[in-house]
Amino acid sequence: MAVLGAAFQIGRSALAAYQSAIAITGQNIANVGNTNYTRQTAGWWRMYGGMTLSGVAPGMGVNLSGLQRHVTKRSRPACGSPWATGPGPRRLTVP
Numbered sequence: 001m002a003v004l005g006a007a008f009q010i011g012r013s014a015l016a017a018y019q020s021a022i023a024i025t026g027q028n029i030a031n032v033g034n035t036n037y038t039r040q041t042a043g044w045w046r047m048y049g050g051m052t053l054s055g056v057a058p059g060m061g062v063n064l065s066g067l068q069r070h071v072t073k074r075s076r077p078a079c080g081s082p083w084a085t086g087p088g089p090r091r092l093t094v095p
Helices: 002-030
Strands: 041-049 059-070
Touching: 002 041, 002 059
Parallel strands: none
Antiparallel strands: 041 059
């Protein structure tokens, strides 16, 4: 019965970790047009189990270890953006 409980624990930890990862992906998709948002990814950490009587050390699943932000440097800012350098957009006047 202990083996069955350990199997459920592995599945439970995987579902919880992937649920968090899907939430992070949803935030990335929802903020794709936001210039102040940086993309994030989830970091995984394996949970070690104890040694069994037969000498096997099965794992206990995965855990979300943290978030990593991916910041990229803008090579050419869009015209009129707050990060633009220079005079910005120009107006043409017709005589």
